[in-house]
Every structure is written in structure tokens, then in C-alpha cells.
Amino acid sequence: MISARNQLPGTIKSITLGAVMAEVVMDVGGAEVVAAITRNSVEAMGLKEGDSVQAVVKATEVMVQK
Amino acid sequence: MISARNQLPGTIKSITLGAVMAEVVMDVGGAEVVAAITRNSVEAMGLKEGDSVQAVVKATEVMVQK
Amino acid sequence: MISARNQLPGTIKSITLGAVMAEVVMDVGGAEVVAAITRNSVEAMGLKEGDSVQAVVKATEVMVQK
Amino acid sequence: MISARNQLPGTIKSITLGAVMAEVVMDVGGAEVVAAITRNSVEAMGLKEGDSVQAVVKATEVMVQK
Amino acid sequence: MISARNQLPGTIKSITLGAVMAEVVMDVGGAEVVAAITRNSVEAMGLKEGDSVQAVVKATEVMVQK
Amino acid sequence: MISARNQLPGTIKSITLGAVMAEVVMDVGGAEVVAAITRNSVEAMGLKEGDSVQAVVKATEVMVQK
Numbered sequence: 001m002i003s004a005r006n007q008l009p010g011t012i013k014s015i016t017l018g019a020v021m022a023e024v025v026m027d028v029g030g031a032e033v034v035a036a037i038t039r040n041s042v043e044a045m046g047l048k049e050g051d052s053v054q055a056v057v058k059a060t061e062v063m064v065q066k
Numbered sequence: 067m068i069s070a071r072n073q074l075p076g077t078i079k080s081i082t083l084g085a086v087m088a089e090v091v092m093d094v095g096g097a098e099v100v101a102a103i104t105r106n107s108v109e110a111m112g113l114k115e116g117d118s119v120q121a122v123v124k125a126t127e128v129m130v131q132k
Numbered sequence: 133m134i135s136a137r138n139q140l141p142g143t144i145k146s147i148t149l150g151a152v153m154a155e156v157v158m159d160v161g162g163a164e165v166v167a168a169i170t171r172n173s174v175e176a177m178g179l180k181e182g183d184s185v186q187a188v189v190k191a192t193e194v195m196v197q198k
Numbered sequence: 199m200i201s202a203r204n205q206l207p208g209t210i211k212s213i214t215l216g217a218v219m220a221e222v223v224m225d226v227g228g229a230e231v232v233a234a235i236t237r238n239s240v241e242a243m244g245l246k247e248g249d250s251v252q253a254v255v256k257a258t259e260v261m262v263q264k
Numbered sequence: 265m266i267s268a269r270n271q272l273p274g275t276i277k278s279i280t281l282g283a284v285m286a287e288v289v290m291d292v293g294g295a296e297v298v299a300a301i302t303r304n305s306v307e308a309m310g311l312k313e314g315d316s317v318q319a320v321v322k323a324t325e326v327m328v329q330k
Numbered sequence: 331m332i333s334a335r336n337q338l339p340g341t342i343k344s345i346t347l348g349a350v351m352a353e354v355v356m357d358v359g360g361a362e363v364v365a366a367i368t369r370n371s372v373e374a375m376g377l378k379e380g381d382s383v384q385a386v387v388k389a390t391e392v393m394v395q396k
Binding site (some may be wrong): 004023 | 070074081094097119126128131
């Protein structure tokens, strides 16, 4: 169990690999959620399109727009 | 328009105010999303329960869990 | 209106594109401010040198050095 | 020397202390920059109004708005 | 399994609770590591002094100082 | 002196350079700590394998896992 307050279930739609970073696009309840993580994380976790995952975000990283 | 890739529409369910920080709980498509922002932001924006808002998160702040 | 407390007006001086990330260097009142955002954000927003923009930073991301 | 790309010189205008967090408002070249740091950092550094400081931000935490 | 690259095993030394935030001080291999998380996370996880935990940090949040 | 609460001494084990970002792997007391910083920071600081450095993390970026 991790202290991050936001853990949204979704599915990986696409992954773009750079030399150091990777962009992982997820479908979360019909909305698109994008994560920029290291390429090494993608490879260590064996992430691929179609995987069931959670998008996880610490509460201090969330802003509110109105 | 802001570069943050994640902008999820939702509704404010509750706000807890501390001396410096505030916790804003939103309903985003049935899921709960929590933001820890400054109390001054809550007051400057006049945020209150029931407001239609967006939860905004920079892609570099999103992790993937599997 | 977004809850991020810091919104500094400036001008884009240069943009470097990687496969996933991009570095955007801005002139903010004579000082240089650097943002690392996704390449896709740069393209979606059509950012280019000379654009008038704001550098936006959440208060929880700012440190103080003395 | 720290890798954070953004180090903006300024002066502390006000400090608000909570139980855990503190809000430090700085004047940076005439603009207001706000940091939310721990109260313990404020006390360990002896920060007070009028101090000459730098607002430090990692490039991955900066967004661009247009 | 979470994509965050840094997961350091440690023990909770102390917890300070504010209205919204909490400070959790951990001993990680003899060094002190401090986390500022929401009070609600501390309570939901039942964190207390002496607990064996991991300090988790996304690689994009780590700076290098020399 | 910087307000970031976590400053862990270590040694650089490897550096991977991308077009915009770089991954710096450090040995911190026998544990591996990974930083994703800009390539320009690596070059401006002249970072290289074997350098004695500190991994620096703001407390608001640390999560707790149990």
C-alpha cells in the first residue's frame, strides 16, 4: 500500500520510447491520462499496450482548475 | 492553454482547510481524486463543494502501477 | 483559473525537441526559466521561439535557497 | 551546485507557519513567487522576512501556459 | 509494482500531524528521509513509529548536487 | 543551504544521455537511487561516473509504502 492518494484504474493505449524517458498513454474511464516515466521503468515492468494498470499521482501534484 | 497533459473534469466533494494547505476531494467520473493545494489558492479561487472543476496533473508527475 | 500559485510572464527563447520530452527555455524578466515538458505538449500548443507565455509552477514544487 | 535549472534571486516578503507546512512568499524581480515547504525547513534555515534568497525549481516541475 | 524507480527500505522514526498534511521522518540505512504526505494517508495506512516502510520517489523528482 | 529536506550522499554509477533528459544512477549507501534530470544539467555540472554527489529530494515528493 502506497501513500499516494490517487490510483486510477485504466488500460495502456500506447507507449512511446525515447532514449531516457517514455510516454505512456492510458485510457482511464474514457479519459486519456499521460505519464512520463523512465524508459527503464517501462522495460523493467514489461509494460505494453492493452495492459491493465493504475495511474498513480501524489495529492501534492494535483492542481485544481475552474 | 496549459502544457499539463492531464485535465480531468470533475466536481468538488469536500474541502478541508489547514493553516497553510488545503485538501480538495473531487469526484472525477465516479473516482475520487485528491489535491493538496495551498489554502490561499482555495480562497483566491473561491472554491466550494459542488463546483465544477478540472483536476490538472503534469505528465511527469504520473506513475504507472501494474 | 488554475490553483498553481506561480505564473510568471515571459517569452520563449529556444526549444529543444527529444523523442518524448522537450526543453523550453524562457526569458522571464531577464532571468532564464527552463521547463521540461512533453514533446507532444509543445506540438499540441504550437509553441515556438518568440511566443509570449507564462511559466507556471505549483507552490509545493518551489524550494528556498539561502 | 545543484542540478535544478531554475534559481531565481529574490527577497522573502512573508512567511505563514502551519503545524507541518509553511508558505514562503518571495519577491522575485517584482513578481511574487510562493513556496510551500516544511515548517521544519523554515526553522532549520532561520528564514525570516527580508532575507535574500533564491527560489529554486526543477525544470520538470515547470509548465508552459499560452 | 509501481514505476517509481526509488524505493528505499526504512523505519518510521516520528510522525507530526497537521490539519491537512503530515510529516513522516524515516531512518533509511542510517540517513534521515522526510516525507510530507496528507494526514489522511497516514490515518488510512495506520502509520506509526517503528513501522517498516519504504520511502518511494519518482526519478523525475530527484536532483543531483555536487 | 537549500530547503529540500533530503540530501543523501552517494556516488555516480552511470549516466545515460538522451536528447533532452539524462538518467543518473547513484549508489547511496549500497542502494541505487535514480535521477531524471536535463541533459543540460549533466553537461553544465560536468557530471561523470565516480563523482561524489548528493541525491536531493523535496519532502513533498516522497511517498511512504508499507
